[in-house]
Amino acid sequence: MSQARPPMPRESVPPVRTERTFQRFTRGQRWEHGLLLVAFTVLLLTGLPQKYRAAAWSQHILATPERVELLRTIHRAAAVLLILEVVYHLGHALWLMSRRRLPGAMLPTWQDVRDAAGMLRYLLYLSKAKPRFGKYNFEQKFTYWFLFFGLGILIASGLILWFPLFFTRFLPGGIIPAAKFAHSTEAIVAGGFVLLWHFYHVHVERLNLSMFTGRLSEEEMRQQHPLEHERLMAEADPEAQAE
Amino acid sequence: MKRTPYRLAALLLGLLGLGLAAFQAFAQQEQPGVSNDSCLACHADPNLSMLLQNGGQLSLFIDPEVFAQSVHGQGGYACVQCHTGLRGYPHPSFQAADRRDLSLQLYAACQRCHSGEYQRTLDSAHEQARDRGVREAAVCTDCHGAHDTRQLTDAQNGALLPESRSWIPQTCARCHNAIYEKYLTSVHGAALLEEDNPDVPTCIDCHGVHSIEDPTTAAFRLRSPQLCAGCHTDPERMGKYGLTTQVLDTYVADFHGTTVTLFEKQSADADTNKPVCFDCHGVHDIRRTDDPVRGLQVRENLLARCQVCHPGASSNFPDAWLSHYVPSAERYPLVFAVDTFYKFFIPVVLGGMGLIVALDASWRVRRRLAGRRKPRAAPASPGQPPKAGSGPQQEPPSG
Numbered sequence: 219m220s221q222a223r224p225p226m227p228r229e230s231v232p233p234v235r236t237e238r239t240f241q242r243f244t245r246g247q248r249w250e251h252g253l254l255l256v257a258f259t260v261l262l263l264t265g266l267p268q269k270y271r272a273a274a275w276s277q278h279i280l281a282t283p284e285r286v287e288l289l290r291t292i293h294r295a296a297a298v299l300l301i302l303e304v305v306y307h308l309g310h311a312l313w314l315m316s317r318r319r320l321p322g323a324m325l326p327t328w329q330d331v332r333d334a335a336g337m338l339r340y341l342l343y344l345s346k347a348k349p350r351f352g353k354y355n356f357e358q359k360f361t362y363w364f365l366f367f368g369l370g371i372l373i374a375s376g377l378i379l380w381f382p383l384f385f386t387r388f389l390p391g392g393i394i395p396a397a398k399f400a401h402s403t404e405a406i407v408a409g410g411f412v413l414l415w416h417f418y419h420v421h422v423e424r425l426n427l428s429m430f431t432g433r434l435s436e437e438e439m440r441q442q443h444p445l446e447h448e449r450l451m452a453e454a455d456p457e458a459q460a461e
Numbered sequence: 462m463k464r465t466p467y468r469l470a471a472l473l474l475g476l477l478g479l480g481l482a483a484f485q486a487f488a489q490q491e492q493p494g495v496s497n498d499s500c501l502a503c504h505a506d507p508n509l510s511m512l513l514q515n516g517g518q519l520s521l522f523i524d525p526e527v528f529a530q531s532v533h534g535q536g537g538y539a540c541v542q543c544h545t546g547l548r549g550y551p552h553p554s555f556q557a558a559d560r561r562d563l564s565l566q567l568y569a570a571c572q573r574c575h576s577g578e579y580q581r582t583l584d585s586a587h588e589q590a591r592d593r594g595v596r597e598a599a600v601c602t603d604c605h606g607a608h609d610t611r612q613l614t615d616a617q618n619g620a621l622l623p624e625s626r627s628w629i630p631q632t633c634a635r636c637h638n639a640i641y642e643k644y645l646t647s648v649h650g651a652a653l654l655e656e657d658n659p660d661v662p663t664c665i666d667c668h669g670v671h672s673i674e675d676p677t678t679a680a681f682r683l684r685s686p687q688l689c690a691g692c693h694t695d696p697e698r699m700g701k702y703g704l705t706t707q708v709l710d711t712y713v714a715d716f717h718g719t720t721v722t723l724f725e726k727q728s729a730d731a732d733t734n735k736p737v738c739f740d741c742h743g744v745h746d747i748r749r750t751d752d753p754v755r756g757l758q759v760r761e762n763l764l765a766r767c768q769v770c771h772p773g774a775s776s777n778f779p780d781a782w783l784s785h786y787v788p789s790a791e792r793y794p795l796v797f798a799v800d801t802f803y804k805f806f807i808p809v810v811l812g813g814m815g816l817i818v819a820l821d822a823s824w825r826v827r828r829r830l831a832g833r834r835k836p837r838a839a840p841a842s843p844g845q846p847p848k849a850g851s852g853p854q855q856e857p858p859s860g
Contacts, residue, residue: 271719281727286720341820364810382781383773391780392795395788398716399796403803407811415814423821 238436257300264293330356375401568600581671
């Protein structure tokens with residue numbers, strides 16, 4: 219997916235610094251992330267007062283029956299948005315799979331475990347070499363799959379709480395308090411995960427806006443995803459790489 | 462100049478004297494001028510009666526025995542302390558449209574001595590009903606009697622006498638008989654009237670005395686769980702009967718109780734259909750939960766309660782409510798399992814991630830500090846994010 223922009227040197231003009239960029243996320247993927255971001259934030263903000271309903275700040279927000287109803291309505295509207303996004307995501311993956319075009323880059327492999335161990339050794343000064351990552355490193359895969367299963371739990375338990383009469387027709391009644399506990403706890407885990415892990419890696423460790431711009435510079439590709447960079451370069455110009 | 466203080470003292474003394482004289486005159490006026498014997502000379506006659514304006518006969522007979530045994534008779538109070546304005550003989554005639562009119566005219570006399578209790582009745586549901594034109598709504602004498610008023614509390618400490626307890630529901634029953642009949646069948650009422658149990662509530666323990674509140678308001682409904690909790694979270698009282706004191710906590714932890722207690726604190730007048738204790742356990746006909754016929758441990762009974770608000774609830778549905786139990790491996794193992802899973806999952810996952818992030822961050826900070834100490838290790842490519850290119854010594858060769 220390289221977009222090689224070959225420099226065109228001319229005698230009279232000083233060399234223009236050009237930078238190759240690589241597409242990292244498609245427009246569709248960026249839209250999906252945007253939807254997820256909005257829905258997740260709204261769900262977290264409207265869910266927290268419901269979870270910490272005994273706290274003074276929460277009771278201030280939830281003071282009247284009308285406000286409780288409003289908050290729950292917003293929560294459910296955002297939940298519908300999130301569910302639609304997840305359905306689209308899974309549907310799109312199935313569609314790609316049916317055409318044998320689903321990229322496997324996001325699937326977890328044993329190499330990710332080795333990379334994680336290698337990174338830990340590197341951070342502990344036990345090893346000099348930093349692991350070299352492909353298109354998605356172990357941290358990014360972990361983010362994806364952690365939220366994949368987390369959202370699965372949240373959506374399933376949320377639907378049980380939304381339609382208790384329907385679900386208790388074929389499931390034991392204890393599923394409702396269990397779902398309530400799972401929903402509120404998993405939400406905290408997911409929220410803490412995004413704040414601690416995801417925000418650290420895309421904002422603090424380095425500012426990585428590729429999910430919004432869709433692109434990474436060649437320097438970033440070389441630094442962060444050397445294996446993928448090599449692969450792309452070899453694809454674009456097999457002979458040059460062979461030298 | 463020097464005489465002024467004396468003048469002031471004289472003036473004050475004079476004022477004090479005047480005040481004392483006025484008080485004495487007032488006190489003398491308050492003294493009963495007419496002895497009870499004088500009244501009873503006529504009113505001990507069982508045939509003494511008067512004609513009411515509606516044509517009814519009103520007996521004016523006062524049984525001296527009954528009055529002597531009443532709390533006021535024992536205290537030596539005089540008739541004219543309540544029936545003020547009746548001095549000398551013959552006293553002015555008394556006009557009343559009917560018996561009720563008579564009571565309504567005379568009961569205000571109670572406030573001369575019992576002003577605190579009287580003031581509290583002004584906020585009561587009975588007073589509100591009377592304001593709406595319900596003349597039958599109780600006044601002092603309807604509950605306490607007029608000439609046969611009982612001693613209900615300990616004269617020393619004001620506590621309710623044990624023998625007064627069963628008198629209370631019987632008194633309320635004079636008007637609220639249907640409720641009394643229900644109360645008799647309840648676990649509380651049966652224990653009070655059959656075995657004189659000192660721990661069960663009488664009417665006033667929930668409804669209050671004198672300032673009896675309208676129990677049909679949204680505010681009363683929201684506050685009612687705290688009312689029940691007053692006894693049902695008291696370990697000493699519940700311990701005697703083997704009852705759990707976790708009933709309030711477990712209720713508050715659940716959907717319904719959460720909402721009810723939230724509104725109770727934040728908007729006390731909010732209307733809510735969320736169930737409170739009495740929606741499931743009953744109002745005046747509260748039964749033991751293991752009552753074989755009406756108890757909530759009978760599954761159909763609980764389901765019927767659920768279906769009041771959740772029509773179409775299946776027989777599985779009542780288990781959504783933990784029946785005041787705290788989930789454990791024996792009871793509600795599914796909830797307990799989820800609880801236990803997260804107890805391990807959260808520290809392991811979030812803790813592990815926190816550790817990696819902390820390691821990564823400290824590595825970056827140390828590298829930056831090292832880079833500052835060695836200025837010659839300049840960034841290879843300015844304009845790149847801090848990580849890229851800075852500290853080439855540590856960065857593995859790329860590309």
